[in-house]
């Protein structure tokens with residue numbers, strides 16, 4: 191007969207982690223109470239003297255009485271537990287919680303509510319491709335590249351890297367962060383590229399470049415946050431160009447092959463601008479004669495792909511795109527991402543924002559191998575950072591200045607101007623500086639009205655907004671960039687990330703509701719180390735919360751706060767609430783529960799659900 195499993199010893203060499211031996215040394219078998227009593231009595235009878243036996247018997251009786259009393263108590267507790275209705279228990283929990291809550295300060299309550307909303311947002315699906323999500327694929331290591339910093343930089347201590355970052359106000363987070371590099375020449379960039387950058391007055395890396403370029407060259411996923419106009423475009427394009435160069439040099443691309451990577455932008459204008467930069471930089475390399483020509487495709491709505499068929503007829507290295515057209519091209523298999531390994535999202539917060547999220551996921555599904563993913567923006571609220579972090583592999587966060595903070599090279603002036611006086615005052619305002627000037631309005635009709643008014647007054651103005659045709663938008667940008675037109679009137683959406691030379695003055699005709707948009711708009715001036723002015727009109731129609739965000743932003747940037755803004759009270763301060771920045775939009779004047787960005791996002795989401803229900807979709 192087989193021996194009882196309890197007694198069986200498994201005779202194999204012991205594993206270091208698992209114990210197959212059931213004969214545990216610490217094992218204490220259960221002995222019933224009656225048996226224990228008998229054992230104790232037996233022990234008692236073995237005592238030699240009568241007095242010893244009497245004393246021990248008394249002790250034993252006391253012990254047994256105590257044990258009986260304890261058991262009876264436990265039985266009673268169990269009985270009441272079973273008999274008490276669940277509702278009563280729930281009521282008690284509720285009362286206990288209410289009492290605890292009453293003890294909490296307003297700050298704690300607000301923090302708890304914020305944490306709950308954040309947790310709800312964070313529970314969204316991971317930003318990974320549908321394929322990866324479905325198959326449960328997740329990579330654990332960053333992409334390997336052959337690049338490494340020069341030996342003398344590799345030999346520096348962590349403390350030296352830390353001091354350098356501190357000098358440039360760079361905050362980093364992540365594992366094994368590549369070192370910051372203060373000179374382009376130490377980044378192992380081809381000489382012809384260095385010369386070209388020099389000819390464009392780009393001689394020393396900006397803070398986001400000196401930490402961001404080595405990070406990306408090292409193959410690391412990254413979240414890059416830096417002020418408007420601080421040179422983010424070079425920080426993400428250069429790594430892609432170098433990667434493409436390496437691949438092309440190893441084995442030249444032929445028709446149907448490529449691209450190596452893609453830069454995704456939220457607007458056609460921004461994509462066009464980035465594309466032009468990539469063309470200039472790759473052109474500079476090819477002119478050198480030592481490097482091959484890299485081919486770049488601009489993939490945006492509103493332009494005919496036929497125009498670019500010459501690019502598709504060759505091997506393709508880089509694609510700069512907006513999401514919609516890119517998905518269309520990938521679905522039509524004009525090219526594939528089968529061998530692509532680099533994805534960068536410019537203005538990533540906008541891109542990940544509700545609405546674009548599914549497009550991004552869809553685009554990721556076309557990648558067939560591990561990729562390096564970079565996210566860049568001037569404003570990157572904590573919500574997006576948290577969400578994005580889960581989608582990247584060992585990401586490095588490079589943050590230059592508080593996410594969402596304004597560029598300190600912009601002098602911010604806020605003026606109270608009555609609605610009906612705005613147009614007339616605008617003319618006066620235009621006298622403050624020489625052109626070029628950009629005027630922003632949140633409303634397309636207002637953009638048209640302002641342009642018409644300025645044209646009537648003899649001001650050379652062009653206008654750009656979402657309802658203009660692609661030709662009209664291109665004409666406006668071209669004539670403004672070339673200096674043929676002095677003033678550009680633009681809707682907020684069209685403004686993000688556009689880099690115009692030496693804008694002297696930004697006039698915000700209608701203050702955007704979301705403070706992030708304000709930061710992007712004033713960021714069209716004060717670029718690449720130059721200073722600029724931003725004048726913003728506010729009045730009774732501006733929501734008080736927006737004014738509060740503005741007040742705090744001005745205070746943070748050390749700007750003058752006009753008296754009418756100074757008088758606006760923060761309700762959170764009155765309630766003793768917290769004055770931290772909103773984790774969703776970065777605004778300093780409100781908490782998450784009344785964030786305008788969240789409201790807008792929810793509205794957009796509901797609208798898209800409605801459209802989908804109607805069989806529409808977007």
Ligand SMILES: Nc1ncnc2c1ncn2[C@@H]1O[C@H](COP(=O)(O)OP(=O)(O)OP(=O)(O)O)[C@@H](O)[C@H]1O
Pocket residue numbers: 390391392393394395396399416417418419420421422423424567568686687688689713714717718
């Ligand atoms: N290292 C540098 N030194 C001087 N100028 C630079 C440097 N890097 C970039 N620039 C210039 O600074 C300007 C702004 O750069 P870029 O458009 O990349 O800024 P950005 O950070 O992307 O801004 P935004 O957030 O508004 O998109 C460009 O005209 C660019 O040529």
